[in-house]
Amino acid sequence: MKQTVIKLKDVWKVYSLEGTQVEALRGIDLDFNKGDFVSIIGPSGSGKSTLMHLIGCLDLPTKGQIFLNNHDIAKMSENRLAQVRGKTIGFVFQAFNLIPTLNAIENVSLPMIFQGIPKDEREDKAIMLLNQVGLGKRMHHKPSELSGGEKQRVAIARALSNDPDIILADEPTGNLDSKTGQTIMDLIVGLHKNYGKTIINVTHDPYIAKFADKIVRIVDGKITKNHNTEKQSLWEGSLNGGSKK
Amino acid sequence: MIKDYFRISFSAFKSRKLRTGLTLLGVFIGIALLITLMSLGSGLQKFITDQFEQMGSDKLMIMPGSSMFGAPVEGIELTKKDLEIIERTQGIEAVTGAVIKIGAVTYKEETTYTWTLGTPMDTKSWAIFESMSSAFKVEKGRKITDKDTSKVNIGIDVATDKKLFDKGVSLGDKIIIEGKEFEVVGIYGRIGNPQDDSQIYLPIDVARDLFDEPDKYDMIVAQSKTGEDPENVAEKVKKNLRKSRDVKEDEEDFTIQTSEQLLESFGTILAVIQAVLIGLATISLLVGGIGIANTMYTSILERTREIGVMKAIGAKTTDIASLFIIESGLIGLGAGLIGVTIGALISLGIQSAIHLAGYTMLNVNLSLSLLLGGLAFAFVFGIVSGLIPAIKASKMNPVDSLRYE
Numbered sequence: 001m002k003q004t005v006i007k008l009k010d011v012w013k014v015y016s017l018e019g020t021q022v023e024a025l026r027g028i029d030l031d032f033n034k035g036d037f038v039s040i041i042g043p044s045g046s047g048k049s050t051l052m053h054l055i056g057c058l059d060l061p062t063k064g065q066i067f068l069n070n071h072d073i074a075k076m077s078e079n080r081l082a083q084v085r086g087k088t089i090g091f092v093f094q095a096f097n098l099i100p101t102l103n104a105i106e107n108v109s110l111p112m113i114f115q116g117i118p119k120d121e122r123e124d125k126a127i128m129l130l131n132q133v134g135l136g137k138r139m140h141h142k143p144s145e146l147s148g149g150e151k152q153r154v155a156i157a158r159a160l161s162n163d164p165d166i167i168l169a170d171e172p173t174g175n176l177d178s179k180t181g182q183t184i185m186d187l188i189v190g191l192h193k194n195y196g197k198t199i200i201n202v203t204h205d206p207y208i209a210k211f212a213d214k215i216v217r218i219v220d221g222k223i224t225k226n227h228n229t230e231k232q233s234l235w236e237g238s239l240n241g242g243s244k245k
Numbered sequence: 246m247i248k249d250y251f252r253i254s255f256s257a258f259k260s261r262k263l264r265t266g267l268t269l270l271g272v273f274i275g276i277a278l279l280i281t282l283m284s285l286g287s288g289l290q291k292f293i294t295d296q297f298e299q300m301g302s303d304k305l306m307i308m309p310g311s312s313m314f315g316a317p318v319e320g321i322e323l324t325k326k327d328l329e330i331i332e333r334t335q336g337i338e339a340v341t342g343a344v345i346k347i348g349a350v351t352y353k354e355e356t357t358y359t360w361t362l363g364t365p366m367d368t369k370s371w372a373i374f375e376s377m378s379s380a381f382k383v384e385k386g387r388k389i390t391d392k393d394t395s396k397v398n399i400g401i402d403v404a405t406d407k408k409l410f411d412k413g414v415s416l417g418d419k420i421i422i423e424g425k426e427f428e429v430v431g432i433y434g435r436i437g438n439p440q441d442d443s444q445i446y447l448p449i450d451v452a453r454d455l456f457d458e459p460d461k462y463d464m465i466v467a468q469s470k471t472g473e474d475p476e477n478v479a480e481k482v483k484k485n486l487r488k489s490r491d492v493k494e495d496e497e498d499f500t501i502q503t504s505e506q507l508l509e510s511f512g513t514i515l516a517v518i519q520a521v522l523i524g525l526a527t528i529s530l531l532v533g534g535i536g537i538a539n540t541m542y543t544s545i546l547e548r549t550r551e552i553g554v555m556k557a558i559g560a561k562t563t564d565i566a567s568l569f570i571i572e573s574g575l576i577g578l579g580a581g582l583i584g585v586t587i588g589a590l591i592s593l594g595i596q597s598a599i600h601l602a603g604y605t606m607l608n609v610n611l612s613l614s615l616l617l618g619g620l621a622f623a624f625v626f627g628i629v630s631g632l633i634p635a636i637k638a639s640k641m642n643p644v645d646s647l648r649y650e
Binding site: 053056058059078079082083085086087090091093097099100101102106110111113114115119158159162 | 248249252253256257259260550551553554555556557558559560561562563564642643644647
C-alpha cells in the first residue's frame with residue numbers, strides 16, 4: 001500500500017470579504033501518495049490557489065483536517081509547522097520569489113539556514129544543486145542578473161535543498177516563454193522520474209497539466225474530476241499547439 | 246545561525262544605501278551629542294573635584310552676600326572687624342583676606358584692564374593661598390613681601406606676548422597700575438585658569454591705598470585647626486559673625502562655605518546642567534529611534550513577499566524577528582560608530598578651545614569605557630527601536646504575504 005504524504009479530509013476554506021462569506025473551498029477530499037505526480041488544474045477563481053496554500057501547509061482550513069505525514073497540521077505550533085514545512089515541502093512559485101539581495105548560492109542555502117545546517121555543508125549542497133539544475137556557472141549572480149528561466153532553476157534548486165519528499169509548484173512556467181517553460185517542466189519531470197519526488201503542480205494550462213500522472217480538476221471550490229492521464233510525452237506536442245488528445 | 250542572520254541583514258542594506266544612510270544620520274547626531282556631553286561633563290567634574298582637592302578640606306571661604314552665586318549687593322561687605330572675629334573663633338588656625346579689583350594697567354603706553362589681588366604677603370597668610378593650589382608658585386624672580394610698596398608679582402599671561410599686552414612684561418620692567426608705577430619682581434608659573442594667570446599680585450595695604458578701600462575684604466579664607474571638623478568650625482564662625490553683624494539666623498548677609506560644601510554646590514549645578522543637556526540629547530535620540538522604526542516598517546512592507554517566501558521555505562517566527570532585529574541593531578551600530586567618532590572629535594575640539602581660553606587644567610574625559618559604552622548603547626538602541634516592527638513582521642501570515650504585490 002502506498003504511503004499517504006498529504007491527506008485532505010472534507011476541507012473547507014471560507015473567507016470573509018467585506019462582510020460577505022466567500023466559500024473558496026467546499027469540502028475537498030484529496031490524498032497525495034509518495035511518488036505521485038499530480039496536476040491541479042482549474043480556471044482562475046476556482047480556488048486552486050487556496051488549495052495550493054493549504055496543501056503547502058501555509059494556511060489552516062476553516063473546517064476539515066489536513067494531515068502531513070499523518071500529523072494533523074492544525075495541532076502543530078506555528079514554529080513547528082514552519083520547521084516541518086521547510087523539511088518536507090519544497091516550493092516553486094510562478095514569480096520565482098528569490099530574495100533579491102542574495103546571490104544564487106545564498107538563495108539556495110536559505111532553507112538550510114532555517115533548518116540549522118552548518119555553513120560548509122550548506123554551501124556544498126547549494127553548489128551541487130545549482131550544478132544539477134545547470135547553473136554551475138552563474139552561482140554568484142544575484143536574481144536581477146539572471147534570466148527568468150535561470151531564476152526558476154535557482155528556485156528549483158532552493159526547493160530541493162532540504163531534500164523534501166514533496167515539491168509543490170504553483171504555475172512554475174507561468175512567467176516563462178514556452179521554450180524555457182518546457183525545459184523547466186523537463187527538470188520537474190526529472191525530479192519525479194529520477195528521484196521519486198512527489199510532485200504537486202498547480203496550473204491553469206491543460207498542456208502543462210498533462211505532464212502529470214493524475215489531474216485533479218477544481219471548479220468553484222469543488223473537485224469535479226479526478227482522473228489519470230495518458231502521460232504527456234516530453235517530446236511530443238507543443239506548448240503553443242495545445243494538448244495531445 | 247546568528248552569523249548568517251547578520252550576513253543576510255547586511256546584504257539588505259547594500260540595496261538600500263540612501264535610506265539606511267538617512268536613518269543613520271538621524272541617530273548618530275544624538276549619539277555624538279551624548280558622547281560629547283558625557284565626556285565634557287565628566288571632564289568638568291574631574292576639574293572641579295581636583296580644584297577642591299587641592300584647596301584642601303580644612304578651608305572655609307567667607308564672602309559677603311547671602312549666596313555664593315548671587316550678585317554682590319552694595320553696602321554689604323566684609324571688614325577688618327569681621328576678619329578679627331573669625332580669627333578669634335575657636336578652632337580657627339589662620340585667616341587671610343583679599344581685596345580683588347579690576348584695575349587699569351599700563352605697560353609701554355598700552356593700557357588694559359585686569360584683575361589685581363591684594364592680600365597679606367606674610368608667610369603664614371600666604372600659606373593659606375599657597376596650599377589652595379600647588380600651582381601658586383613664583384617661577385621667575387621672587388615673591389613680594391608686605392614691605393614691597395612699589396613692587397608686584399604678575400601671572401604668566403601678563404608676561405606672555407599677545408595676551409594682555411602686545412609684548413609680554415618681563416622681569417624688572419615697570420608697569421603703571423591705576424596711575425602708580427610698580428616694578429615687576431616675580432612671575433608666577435601657569436596656574437591653569439585665566440583669572441589667576443592674568444592677575445597682578447600686590448601686598449594688601451598697597452591695594453587698599455591704590456583702590457581707596459581702607460576697610461573692606463572681598464573674600465576671607467580661613468583654615469580650621471587640624472582635628473577640628475571644618476563644618477563645626479564654620480557653624481561657630483557663622484554664629485560669631487551673626488552676633489557682631491547683628492543679623493538673625495537664616496537671614497545672614499554673608500556666606501560661609503567649606504570646600505566640601507562648595508564641591509557639593511558646584512556638583513549640583515553641574516548635575517542640573519548635565520541633566521538638561523542629556524535630556525536634549527535624549528529627545529534627539531528618541532526622534533532618531535522613531536526614524537529607525539519608520540525605516541524598518543517601510544523595509545518590512547517592501548519585503549512582505551520575501552517574508553512570505555521565507556516562511557514558506559521554513560523560517561520560524563523567531564527567525565524572521567531575529568533577521569529584522571539584527572537589521573535595526575546594525576543601523577544602530579552604524580550610527581554608533583559614526584556618532585562616537587564625531588562626538589569624540591567634537592569633544593577634542595572643545596578641549597582645544599578651552600585650553601586656548603587658558604583653562605589648561607580642564608580636559609575632556611574620553612575614556613574607552615565611554616566610547617565602547619556608546620557603541621553598545623547604539624546597538625541596543627537600534628534593536629529596541631526595531632523591536633515592534635520586527636515582531637510585526639514575524640507575525641505576518643505567509644499566505645497574505647505571498648499574495649502581497
